[in-house]
Amino acid sequence: MTADDTFSRLDDDDYPAYTMGRAADMLGTTQNFLRAIGxxxxxxxxxxxxxxxxxxxxxxxxxxxxxELVDQGTPVEAACRIIILEDQLEEAQRINAEHHRSAALHTAAT
Known part of the structure; x- marks a missing residue:
């Protein structure tokens, strides 16, 4: 692996670059918190x-x-569910917007 390969991976948002200890330090939380959300x-x-x-x-x-949610008093389990639902809502809104654009293009073409 070259240095360029390493740097390109570090630019990848999905590349698993951080150990649990480093991740906990970066977030200012504990490793147990990371285990809990997992x-x-x-x-x-x-x-x-x-x-x-x-x-x-x-x-x-x-x-x-x-x-953030846990720091505001939300239980970990509820915070996880809220984030999952927020993500699902965002995806549904994205799909809905795509359908509206597609319908508008279809209407304009006819």
Whole structure:
């Protein structure tokens, strides 16, 4: 692997670049918090060859959102469910907007 390959991977939001300890430090939380949101299926860290959890920047953003909710008094399980529902709503809105654009193009073409 070349240095260029390494840097391009670090630019990838989905590349599991962070160990559990580093991820917890970056978020200002505990490793137990990361385990808890994993148990509630909010994020599923990849595993290194040695079985250690590895997190991507995308996963850290989701974990940071969960931490915000928990810091506001929301139980971890509820925070995970809220984020999952927010993500589903965002996806449904994106699909709906695509259908509206497609319908508008179809109407304009006829």
């Amino acid at each position: 148990e509630h299926r909010l994020i599923t860290p990849l595993r290194s060859e040695g079985g250690h959890r590895r997190y991507s920047r995308y996963q850290l953003r989701i974990a940071a959102r969960a931490r």
